[in-house]
Structures are given as C-alpha cells and as structure tokens.
Amino acid sequence: MNDKRLGTALAEACEDRLLTDSGALPEGxxxxxxxxxxxxxxxxxxxxxxLRGRLKAGLIIAAIFAAGFCLGMAREPLWNYxxxxxxxxxxxxxxxxxxxxPKKKIEQVYELGGLPEGYDLVWESSNREACSRTYGLxxxxxxxxxxxxxxxxxxxxxxxxxxFSDNARYCFDEDGTQYYVDETPEWSGAVWYQDxxxxxxxxxxxxxxxxxxxxxxxxxxx
Amino acid sequence: MLSAYMALIDxxxxxxxxxxxxxxxxxxxxxxxxxxxxxxxxxxxxxxxAFFRLAKCFQKVxxxxxxxxxxxxxxxxxxxxxxxxxxxxxxxxxxxxxxxGYGQAPDELPDSDAAELARCIGLLGDTDREIxxxxxxxxxxxxxxxxxxxxxxxxxxxRVHHARSRLRKLLEGECADE
Numbered sequence: 001m002n003d004k005r006l007g008t009a010l011a012e013a014c015e016d017r018l019l020t021d022s023g024a025l026p027e028g029x030x031x032x033x034x035x036x037x038x039x040x041x042x043x044x045x046x047x048x049x050x051l052r053g054r055l056k057a058g059l060i061i062a063a064i065f066a067a068g069f070c071l072g073m074a075r076e077p078l079w080n081y082x083x084x085x086x087x088x089x090x091x092x093x094x095x096x097x098x099x100x101x102p103k104k105k106i107e108q109v110y111e112l113g114g115l116p117e118g119y120d121l122v123w124e125s126s127n128r129e130a131c132s133r134t135y136g137l138x139x140x141x142x143x144x145x146x147x148x149x150x151x152x153x154x155x156x157x158x159x160x161x162x163x164f165s166d167n168a169r170y171c172f173d174e175d176g177t178q179y180y181v182d183e184t185p186e187w188s189g190a191v192w193y194q195d196x197x198x199x200x201x202x203x204x205x206x207x208x209x210x211x212x213x214x215x216x217x218x219x220x221x222x
Numbered sequence: 223m224l225s226a227y228m229a230l231i232d233x234x235x236x237x238x239x240x241x242x243x244x245x246x247x248x249x250x251x252x253x254x255x256x257x258x259x260x261x262x263x264x265x266x267x268x269x270x271x272a273f274f275r276l277a278k279c280f281q282k283v284x285x286x287x288x289x290x291x292x293x294x295x296x297x298x299x300x301x302x303x304x305x306x307x308x309x310x311x312x313x314x315x316x317x318x319x320x321x322x323g324y325g326q327a328p329d330e331l332p333d334s335d336a337a338e339l340a341r342c343i344g345l346l347g348d349t350d351r352e353i354x355x356x357x358x359x360x361x362x363x364x365x366x367x368x369x370x371x372x373x374x375x376x377x378x379x380x381r382v383h384h385a386r387s388r389l390r391k392l393l394e395g396e397c398a399d400e
Contacts, residue, residue, distance in 0.1 A: 006331065006339075007359035013343040014355045015289060018296040021250050024257045031252070035266040039244070039273065091234070123278055148274075161234055 037186055038147075078178045079193045084161075090168070092180070093160035094198050102156040103196035106131060110153050110199065114216030116209075119149055130154045149203035149213070159198040162191070173211065183207040190214050240280050244273060247292060251299045258303035264310070268303040275302070279369050286360065294360060294370070297352045301371045304349075331386070332393050342392040350385035357382045 079099050081092040096102050105128045115135055122136040132152040168182040180191045182202075188210040189202030194217065201214050251272060255265035275298050276283075283294060334342070343351060356367050368378040 003358050006354070007361070009336065009339045009343055010351065010355040011290075011359045013340060014351055014359075015293050018293045018352075019250070019289060021253045022257060023253070025249075025253050026262075029252075029262070031248070032262070032266060035270060038270050039248075163234065163237075 040186055081180065089163055089165045091161045092164055092168075093162075094156045094193070096156045099156065099193060099196075101196050104155060104157065105129065106153065106155065106197075108195070109220040109222075110195075110197070110217055111220040112151050112201065112213055112216050113218045114213060115149065116205070116213075119147075122148070129158045147204045149201070149205065152200040154198045154200070156193065156196075156198050159191075162200075173215075177214075179211065179214065181207060181211070236281065236284060239284055240277060243276075243291070243295075247295060248273075250292070251295060254296050254299045255303045258300060259307055264306055265303070268306050269299060272299040272302045275370055275372065279366055282366060283360075283362075290360060294356065297356065298370050300348070300352070305372065331390050334393050339393070342389060345392055346385065346389060349381075350388055353378075353381050354385050354389065 080095045082095050084091045084093075106126070109126070109131055111133075116137075118137050119135040120138065121133055123134040125132050130152065132150065135149045135151070137147040164180075164182045165184060167184065168180060170178060171181050172178050177192055177194070182189045183206075187202065187204055188207040189200065190207075190210050191198060191200045192214065193199075199214070199217060201210055203210065203213075205213070248269065251269045252265055255268040255272070256262065259265045259268060272295065276295055283291060286294065343354075346354075353367065353371075356362050356370070357364075362370070364378045364382070365375045367382070368375040371378065373381075
C-alpha cells in the first residue's frame with residue numbers, strides 16, 4: 001500500500017472527529033483576562049482600551065515623553081527610520097543612509113547577559129542576516145509557556161516593516177545610546193543600533209526592565 | 223505593538239493570517255483542550271502553549287488547506303493537553319518499546335481494500351492515528367512533527383514507526399480476523 005492511499009484513509013478517519021466541536025465548554029464560557037493578556041503577547045493584537053485605560057495610557061505616554069525629554073529626546077537622532085502609518089500603529093524601516101558602518105552580514109553574534117531568573121531559551125533562529133532568540137518563563141514546574149522575551153540581531157538592510165504602536169518614541173539613555181522605545185500596559189520593546197547591527201529586545205516587562213536588559217548586550221563567545 | 227511574535231512569524235501578511243486563524247479557531251481549540259483536561263484554567267494554559275507552538279512552524283504549514291491546518295492545530299492542542307494532564311496526575315508517560323526493530327526501514331503495509339483499511343485505522347488509538355495523519359496525509363517532516371508535539375525528532379520517528387507497525391499488524395492479523 002502506498003503512503004498516499006494511507007494518507008487519504010487517515011484524513012477520512014481523523015478530520016471530521018478533530019474538527020467537530022463537541023460543545024464541551026460550560027455555557028456562557030468566556031476566556032479569562034489572564035489568557036487574553038498572554039495571547040496578546042504572542043499574537044500582538046491590540047485591545048481597545050476603556051476610557052480609564054485611555055487616560056492611563058495617555059498619562060504613561062506623557063510621562064515617557066517628559067522623561068525622554070529630560071534624557072535628551074530633544075537631541076538630533078543618531079539614526080532614523082522610514083515610517084509608514086498603518087492601522088493601529090506604524091511600520092518602520094531602518095534608514096541605512098543614516099549610519100556609516102552598517103554590516104552586510106552577521107560577523108559577530110551578540111547575546112543578552114542579564115536575563116531575568118527563570119527564563120529559558122525556547123526557540124532560536126540564525127542565518128547570515130539575522131539571529132533571534134525567544135526566551136520563555138515556564139509556569140510552575142510544568143512546560144507551559146507563561147511569558148516571553150524576544151531578542152533579535154539584524155543587519156540594518158533587512159530591518160524593515162516592523163510594526164510599532166503610535167506610542168513609540170526615540171529616547172537616549174545616560175550613556176548617549178539612542179533607543180526607539182514602544183510601551184503598552186502589557187508589552188515593552190526597544191530597538192537600537194550598535195556596532196553595525198540593529199538590535200531588538202521586547203517582552204512582557206516594563207520599559208525600564210527592557211532597557212536594563214538592552215544594556216546587558218555582549219558579544220557571544222560561542 | 224512590538225512583540226515576541228515578530229520573532230516567530232517574519233512577514234506582516236503571515237502575521238495577519240495567523241491572527242485570523244487565532245480568532246477563528248481559539249474557541250474550537252479551547253473546547254478540545256477542555257475535553258481532555260476538564261478544567262478551564264489548565265485548558266487556557268494548554269491552548270496558549272498550542273498557539274505558541276503553531277506560531278513557531280506557521281511559515282511551513284500556513285499553505286495547508288484550511289481544514290487540514292485546523293486538524294493540525296487540534297492535534298497540537300490535544301497533545302499539549304494530554305502532556306499537561308500527565309504532569310498534573312503524575313501518571314507515567316507511555317514509553318514505546320523498541321520491539322519493532324526501530325531504526326530499520328519501516329515495513330511495507332499490506333494491500334487491503336478501503337473498508338478494511340478504514341476499519342483498522344479506527345482500531346488504532348487516537349495518538350497513533352493522529353501521528354500517522356501528520357506524517358502521511360499532511361506529509362510533515364519528522365522535525366516539524368516533533369516541534370508540533372513538543373518531543374524530540376527521534377521520538378517523533380519512533381512514534382510514527384510504532385504506529386505504522388501497529389497498523390500493519392492489524393491489517394495482517396487481528397483486523398482481518400474480525
């Protein structure tokens with residue numbers, strides 16, 4: 001018997017059963033807010049905030065802007081993006097013309113030296129143009145994923161059409177490093193240019209923790 | 223929003239496609255997880271883990287016909303749920319003994335008519351039937367099966383071989399005798 005015939009028979013035996021919803025869920029079931037938050041982390045969907053949420057987000061943005069201004073947001077950016085506005089945010093592409101020494105391939109791999117406790121590597125990918133790693137926080141002693149932190153290293157030429165919210169702003173830290181920072185109540189992320197590469201750190205952590213994590217960047221020894 | 227999801231699915235159209243799939247299928251996935259676990263909180267944990275696994279290999283499987291992609295996703299949900307249940311109940315994980323000469327080329331299945339084949343497939347356990355479906359109908363590589371089920375590539379080969387051997391035995395003996 002060939003595999004094709006076996007496959008067809010298996011499809012007939014499996015698909016109806018797999019796709020039939022037995023209606024096992026309790027009546028009136030709604031997903032919990034904890035689940036919705038976790039999934040927004042993976043999917044990246046936006047939640048329409050209530051008025052209180054909007055006010056809170058407004059205050060956060062104002063605070064970020066004020067803090068950023070004190071840190072030197074008014075300075076001329078060291079590097080820039082090409083921005084295209086999109087539904088619910090903006091797509092940005094790194095403007096390679098604003099830097100002098102962009103790498104054309106990954107010559108040195110970098111890593112984060114200060115991951116929070118409990119986060120393990122759950123996925124990684126690398127090629128000549130990009131390296132990325134996803135770290136997951138496991139819940140209890142089980143294997144299910146709870147929170148994730150993403151770290152990416154790219155050559156500037158391929159960093160394009162990254163989706164940001166309208167909250168995203170440039171800021172400078174005390175060492176003069178320029179970041180493009182995005183923050184929502186659930187997620188924060190920071191992008192910066194260093195040593196010829198674009199780096200990205202994002203995750204379900206507050207912006208300050210994400211920026212602390214960015215500062216632990218180091219050359220990988222492996 | 224910046225999210226770790228950017229790492230898992232590179233292109234924007236694919237991200238939109240995944241989001242659509244998520245919105246269309248999360249209730250079905252939840253129902254399947256709840257069937258296995260009987261607990262809302264655990265079922266939500268299993269479902270989020272299943273979507274995360276799907277995101278990791280979405281690039282490779284998104285072109286499947288929609289009902290086959292749904293079937294693939296439900297198999298992931300069921301496997302994550304069963305793993306979770308085993309951990310919670312501290313039940314022993316079924317180990318597949320190497321009684322069929324794993325490592326050798328898999329045995330050819332004997333010819334049989336469609337009705338007999340369907341009857342023998344029906345006698346297989348869900349786990350065996352579903353892993354054969356992933357391999358022989360969806361034609362996934364062993365590493366893709368391994369990622370979906372959260373097992374090693376070697377364990378995926380082992381399970382496929384085991385399930386196929388079981389089906390061969392049924393076709394040769396027990397099933398034909400019924």
